[in-house]
Amino acid sequence: MTDSDIDAAVEQVASTIARSATEIRQGLVGRRGKADVENPSGEVQAEADVWADELLADRLTAIDGVAQYASEERSEIIDGGDEQVYVAVDPLDGSSNLKSNNTMGTVFGIYDEPLPAPGTALVASGWILYGPITTMAYARDGSVTKYELTGGERTVVEEDVTLPDDPLVYGFGGRVPHWHDDFHEFVREVESNPDHKLRYGGAMIGDVNQVLTYGGVFAYPALEDSPRGKLRLQFECNPIAYLVEAAGGRSSDGAQSILEVEPTDLHQRAPLHVGNTELIDRLETVLAGE
Numbered sequence: 001m002t003d004s005d006i007d008a009a010v011e012q013v014a015s016t017i018a019r020s021a022t023e024i025r026q027g028l029v030g031r032r033g034k035a036d037v038e039n040p041s042g043e044v045q046a047e048a049d050v051w052a053d054e055l056l057a058d059r060l061t062a063i064d065g066v067a068q069y070a071s072e073e074r075s076e077i078i079d080g081g082d083e084q085v086y087v088a089v090d091p092l093d094g095s096s097n098l099k100s101n102n103t104m105g106t107v108f109g110i111y112d113e114p115l116p117a118p119g120t121a122l123v124a125s126g127w128i129l130y131g132p133i134t135t136m137a138y139a140r141d142g143s144v145t146k147y148e149l150t151g152g153e154r155t156v157v158e159e160d161v162t163l164p165d166d167p168l169v170y171g172f173g174g175r176v177p178h179w180h181d182d183f184h185e186f187v188r189e190v191e192s193n194p195d196h197k198l199r200y201g202g203a204m205i206g207d208v209n210q211v212l213t214y215g216g217v218f219a220y221p222a223l224e225d226s227p228r229g230k231l232r233l234q235f236e237c238n239p240i241a242y243l244v245e246a247a248g249g250r251s252s253d254g255a256q257s258i259l260e261v262e263p264t265d266l267h268q269r270a271p272l273h274v275g276n277t278e279l280i281d282r283l284e285t286v287l288a289g290e
C-alpha cells in the first residue's frame with residue numbers, strides 16, 4: 001500500500017459521498033417515518049436512516065481500497081476486501097429533525113487503521129450539511145475546504161478555513177437538569193459574555209457548522225444519567241474533532257483531545273466539546289475543578 005494508493009482511495013470516498021449527497025437529500029421525501037427498528041445505540045431508526053446507510057454502504061464498499069465500512073445504523077462492520085482505508089459514517093445526523101423539516105447532515109471519517117480506531121488514525125473527515133443549500137466541509141492534510149454541492153458537482157467556496165478569532169455562538173445538547181454542576185458553571189460563563197449568542201438546532205452538524213462559520217463552542221456533554229453523553233466516537237465525535245482541529249480549534253472529551261480517546265467499542269459514546277481553543281481550554285479548567 002503506497003501513499004498514492006491511500007490518496008486515491010480517500011479522494012474516491014470523499015467524492016462518492018459528495019456525489020451521493022444530492023440523491024440523499026432528494027430521497028428524504030417520502031422517508032420521514034419511523035422504520036420500527038432500533039440501531040445499535042438503541043434509538044428507533046427513521047426510514048431515511050436505513051435507506052441512506054444502505055446507499056452509502058453499497059457505494060463506498062464498491063470503491064477500490066475501502067477495507068471496511070461501518071455506520072451508526074448497523075451493528076457489524078462490512079468488509080470491503082481491500083486494505084487502504086476504513087470508513088465510518090453517520091449517514092443522517094439529526095434525523096429526528098426529519099419530522100419538523102429542519103437541518104440535518106451526513107458525517108464521515110476516513111481512518112488508516114481497522115475500526116474501531118482512535119481519532120489519531122484519521123486521514124480525512126468531513127460533513128455534508130442539508131441546509132437551504134447543500135454544502136460540504138472537508139478536512140485533509142491539516143486543512144479544511146468548504147464546498148457547495150449541486151447535482152453531484154463540488155464547487156470550492158473557501159479554502160484553508162479557520163475558526164474566526166472572536167467566538168460568537170454556542171449550543172449545548174442534553175437535558176439541562178442532567179448537566180453536571182461544573183458544566184453548568186462553564187455554560188454560565190459562556191452565556192455571561194455579551195458577544196455570545198445561543199444557536200441550537202438539534203442536529204450536531206448544523207450546530208457545529210455554525211461554530212465553524214462564526215466561532216464559538218458546541219458540546220454534547222457528559223450527563224448525570226449518561227456519563228459518556230450521546231454522540232458516538234467513531235461516527236460523530238472523531239470526524240468532527242479532526243475537522244475542527246484542522247480549522248485551528250480544539251476538541252475535548254472534558255479532559256483531553258477527542259482524538260486521544262481510546263476506542264474500545266465500535267458504537268461507544270463520548271462527551272464532545274469543540275470550538276475555539278480558548279473556550280475549550282477554559283472548559284477543561286472548569287471541569288477539572290480549578
Ligand SMILES: O=P(O)(O)OC[C@H]1O[C@](O)(COP(=O)(O)O)[C@@H](O)[C@@H]1O
Binds near residue numbers: 093094203
Ligand atoms: O435530541 P437531543 O437529545 O438534544 O440530541 C441531539 C443530538 O443527537 C443527534 O441528533 C444524534 O445524531 P443522530 O441523529 O445521528 O442519531 C445529534 O445530531 C444532536 O446533536
Ligand SMILES: [Mg+2]
Binds near residue numbers: 090092094204236
Ligand atoms: Mg448523529
Ligand SMILES: [Mg+2]
Binds near residue numbers: 090091
Ligand atoms: Mg445518524
